[in-house]
Amino acid sequence: MIVASQKPMDEVLGYLGGAQRVLVLGCGTCVAVCNAGGEREVATLAALLRLGGRQATEETLERQCDAEFFDPVRDQAAGCDAILSLACGVGVQMCARLFPDKPVYPALNTQFMGINEGAGAWSEACLGCGDCKLGLFGGVCPVTQCSKSLCNGPCGGSTEGMCEVDTKTIECGWQRIYDRLQRIGRLDLLETNVAPRDWSKTHDGRPRKITRPDLAG
Amino acid sequence: MSDIPYRANSNLERVLVAGHFGVTAELGPPKSAEVEVIHKKAEHLRGKVDAVNLTDNQTAIVRISSIAAGKVLVDLGLEPVIQMTCRDRNRLAQQADLLGAYVLGIRNVTCLTGDHQVFGNHPTARHVFDLDSIQLIECVRRMRDDGVFLCGDPIQNSKKSPVVAPKLYIGAAENPFGDPFEFRAIRLAKKVNAGADYIQTQCIYDLERFERWMSQVCARGLHKRVKILAGLTPLRSFKMASYMATGVAGIQVPRELLGRMEAAKDGAEEGIRICVEQIQRLRQIEGVAGIHLMAIEWEQKVPEILERAGLLPRPVVPPAA
Ligand code: SF4
Ligand code: SF4
Numbered sequence: 001m002i003v004a005s006q007k008p009m010d011e012v013l014g015y016l017g018g019a020q021r022v023l024v025l026g027c028g029t030c031v032a033v034c035n036a037g038g039e040r041e042v043a044t045l046a047a048l049l050r051l052g053g054r055q056a057t058e059e060t061l062e063r064q065c066d067a068e069f070f071d072p073v074r075d076q077a078a079g080c081d082a083i084l085s086l087a088c089g090v091g092v093q094m095c096a097r098l099f100p101d102k103p104v105y106p107a108l109n110t111q112f113m114g115i116n117e118g119a120g121a122w123s124e125a126c127l128g129c130g131d132c133k134l135g136l137f138g139g140v141c142p143v144t145q146c147s148k149s150l151c152n153g154p155c156g157g158s159t160e161g162m163c164e165v166d167t168k169t170i171e172c173g174w175q176r177i178y179d180r181l182q183r184i185g186r187l188d189l190l191e192t193n194v195a196p197r198d199w200s201k202t203h204d205g206r207p208r209k210i211t212r213p214d215l216a217g
Numbered sequence: 218m219s220d221i222p223y224r225a226n227s228n229l230e231r232v233l234v235a236g237h238f239g240v241t242a243e244l245g246p247p248k249s250a251e252v253e254v255i256h257k258k259a260e261h262l263r264g265k266v267d268a269v270n271l272t273d274n275q276t277a278i279v280r281i282s283s284i285a286a287g288k289v290l291v292d293l294g295l296e297p298v299i300q301m302t303c304r305d306r307n308r309l310a311q312q313a314d315l316l317g318a319y320v321l322g323i324r325n326v327t328c329l330t331g332d333h334q335v336f337g338n339h340p341t342a343r344h345v346f347d348l349d350s351i352q353l354i355e356c357v358r359r360m361r362d363d364g365v366f367l368c369g370d371p372i373q374n375s376k377k378s379p380v381v382a383p384k385l386y387i388g389a390a391e392n393p394f395g396d397p398f399e400f401r402a403i404r405l406a407k408k409v410n411a412g413a414d415y416i417q418t419q420c421i422y423d424l425e426r427f428e429r430w431m432s433q434v435c436a437r438g439l440h441k442r443v444k445i446l447a448g449l450t451p452l453r454s455f456k457m458a459s460y461m462a463t464g465v466a467g468i469q470v471p472r473e474l475l476g477r478m479e480a481a482k483d484g485a486e487e488g489i490r491i492c493v494e495q496i497q498r499l500r501q502i503e504g505v506a507g508i509h510l511m512a513i514e515w516e517q518k519v520p521e522i523l524e525r526a527g528l529l530p531r532p533v534v535p536p537a538a
Contacts, residue, residue, distance in 0.1 A: 147333055148304075148344065152351040153404040155330040156392030156419055157466045164466040165333050178397045190400065193407050196308065196352045196367065 001030040002088045003122040004037060004108040009048065012084065015105040019082035022049055024107075025073065025095065026060030027087035034122060037086030037108050045086065045107060064091025070098050077102060112144075130201035130208065136189055138180035145173025151194040154178075223537050224361065224414060225386035227324035228296045229268040231534035233415060233444040238500060239507025240528055241298060241417065241446060242266040242519050244290075246281035255281070255289045258516045263295060265520045267531055268325055270417070270509070273300040277337025284318045291322040298388065299323055302331025307347035308356065308367055315357060316372075319383030327388035327417055328353040350389060351411045357387050358412025387412055392419035393430035395467045402433035409443045416443055417509040420450035422461070422470040424498055431504050440504030447499045450511045451522060452488035455479045489522055496526040 016022060024046045032038025039060040046056035057076050061069045064087035070077075077083060082103040085092040089110040096104040112124035124144050133151070134141060143149045147165045154174030157164025163172040181187050199205070223230055233239045242262050247254035262269050269290055271283040287297035299318055301311065315326065330350045334342045348356065356367045364372050364380040372382045389408040393401055405416065421427045427447070434440055452458045458478040462470035474491060481487030499505050508528075512519050523529050 148330060148346045148349075150330065150346065150349045152349050152407055153400060154395060154397070156390065156395045157332070158396045159466045160396055165335055167466055172396070174400075175397055178400055190403060191406070193351055193355065193411055196348050196356075199347065 001033060001113070001116075002090070002110060003034050003112055003114045003124075004031045004088050004110045006036055006041070007107055007109055012045075012105070012107055013052070016049075016054070016082055016084065019054070019080075019103065021055045021057070021080045021082075022046075023057050023059065023073065023076050023080040023083045024049065025064070025083055025085045025087070026058075027064040027085075027091050028060050028062045029065075031086060031088055031091075031108060032060070034116075037088075042086055045084070049084075064088075065094055067094065067098060070095075127202075129197075131198060133194075136194070137177045138184060138186065138189075140173060140177045140180055142173055142177060145171075145176060147173075150174065151197065153190065221537060225324045225384045226537050227268065227386045228534070228536075229298065229325050230386040230414065231536065232267045232532055233506055235532065235534045237507075237532045237534070238528065239415075239444065239446055240266045240523060240531065241268050241270055241507070241509045242516065243270045243272060243509070243511040243513075244286070244516060245272050245275060245513070246283065246286040248278060248280050250281065252281075252289060255286055256293065259290055259293050259295055261516045262519055263293075265523055265529060265531065266510070267507075268296040268298045270298045270300055270327060273302045273329070273331070274305060274337070275300075276332050277304065277334045277339065277342075279338060284314055284321065284323065287318065287323045288321045296325070297323055298325035298327055300327045300329055301353065302329045303346050303348050303350055303353055304331030304334065304344050307345050311348065311353060312356065312360070312366055315360060315383050315385065319385060324384070325386045325388065326357060327390060328357065328413075329390050351407050354387055354389055354408055354411040354413050357383075357385055361385055361387070362412075386414050388415045388417055389413040390419065391416050392467050393421070393427050394419060394423065394469050398430075401430060402437060402439070405434060405439055405443075406437055409439055413443055415506070416445045418446065418448040419467060420448045420461075420511055421495070421499075422468070422474055424495065425471075426469065428502060431502055435504045440506075444506035445504055446507040446509040447502075447505050448509045448511060449492055449495055449499075450513060451492040451515065451518060452478055452484070453515060454484040454488070455481070458488075485518075489518060489525070492522050493525045496522075496528070 024042050026037050026042035042058050042060050046058045049056040059073045063069050077099050084105050084107050085095045086107045092106045113126045114122045114124045117123050127143050129143050142151050147163050158172040159167055161175045163170040244258050271286040273283040283299040287299045290297040328350050334344050359365055360382050361384050364382040371380050373380045391405050455478040458475050461468050510519055
């Protein structure tokens with residue numbers, strides 16, 4: 001899922017400036033699960049804005065990345081000075097697209113696509129590189145799990161399973177790839193030289209789009 | 218004149234191909250435009266080593282570029298090895314710099330991954346890692362041997378122009394002490410398959426572990442396909458030894474050495490003595506083709522170390538016609 005965290009209140013207030021009537025808009029999917037932008041967080045943020053003397057309306061949509069879920073809030077959106085979205089960056093952009101005459105501000109920092117590691121902990125797992133190579137690396141992603149996104153094995157800084165960037169807190173992704181391939185008896189996969197990546201499949205190419213004629217109505 | 222078909226015809230290549238025990242040394246370019254620092258360090262090394270490595274923004278700290286520093290050495294009459302990392306440039310910049318380095322008279326390049334930028338003075342920088350070190354090695358080799366860029370286009374100015382490719386002697390680094398230990402020889406094999414002509418290792422203190430790594434390397438026959446230069450960094454004091462032992466990822470200093478450095482009255486002298494002993498031992502290990510001395514900000518001691526190790530004067534191997 002997409003993992004996000006809340007922005008400092010000062011930054012949020014800075015965006016809102018003189019806006020009096022604020023629509024505080026949560027999202028009920030990823031950011032609700034990671035306790036950053038769901039119904040509860042909307043209530044807390046709205047209460048803080050009221051304490052500061054603003055009028056705050058609370059709403060939480062099922063998803064902010066889909067236009068169809070916005071219908072119930074069109075009136076509130078029309079009647080406010082600004083929308084404060086607690087969705088990920090995708091939701092904030094959809095919101096801004098649907099209400100082109102309203103200022104729309106983000107209340108979260110969108111962090112990454114990641115795994116829930118247990119209560120209150122998440123870790124990055126995928127960068128959406130457009131050319132998934134997990135099949136070569138035992139299901140461990142070198143793009144995100146290695147600090148240098150290396151594809152041909154660990155750099156010289158890998159020490160006792162930890163990454164040179166921080167040997168206390170960051171595991172070396174390449175140690176994990178090695179261990180995993182050893183367990184499934186596929187160390188042979190590591191003997192082949194992996195060719196340079198085709199970065200045109202990532203954002204380096206252009207803002208990416210997918211069209212599926214089979215689904216287009 | 219010899220008629221050996223050299224790949225790059227650099228002094229380093231000729232010395233190693235002739236079977237001499239090779240010696241390279243590292244020179245860290247200054248963190249300012251004070252070119253005199255390069256001049257001074259170069260004078261300590263003149264005539265004492267086969268080639269001089271110029272580091273490329275080592276530990277992610279901005280310095281005079283390795284290629285510019287390499288050109289300074291060419292002008293002084295010393296042979297440079299430029300280091301090139303994958304951290305700061307993409308494949309376009311790397312290939313452009315390889316052409317440029319060759320034009321400036323540089324004939325050796327050591328291809329590295331590069332330390333992560335968090336270690337340096339611009340930790341908020343974006344890193345590149347478009348290619349990794351193995352892909353960079355292959356790129357340099359294809360440029361040299363096949364006359365093509367990474368994209369496959371011939372290295373020529375126009376369709377009617379001749380192919381003029383940079384002929385570089387290609388090196389790589391390897392850390393015999395990195396983990397996973399069992400993967401290190403495999404990784405070396407990948408570098409050799411990609412086209413590495415020589416290897417300069419991370420600095421070695423734990424000779425036993427190095428010997429274990431070398432036996433894996435020899436078991437795969439890699440020592441016959443690549444010249445391995447064992448990296449050494451002389452210890453200057455007990456303080457430095459302790460720092461190396463605990464503060465640097467991927468380096469291990471055995472207890473016995475730490476004990477010797479702690480007990481020594483003159484730490485610098487003991488460090489040099491240890492380094493000379495290590496050279497003697499390395500010369501006995503199958504597959505070791507030379508040493509790479511990284512005397513950090515201590516270049517002036519290189520001649521003494523080499524003298525005491527019996528590695529001076531350096532052999533002279535005439536260039537190919
Ligand atoms: S290889 Fe690419 S798509 Fe696959 S998990 Fe990694 S970043 Fe995501
Ligand atoms: S130590 Fe491991 S995870 Fe860190 S950069 Fe090197 S290979 Fe990647």
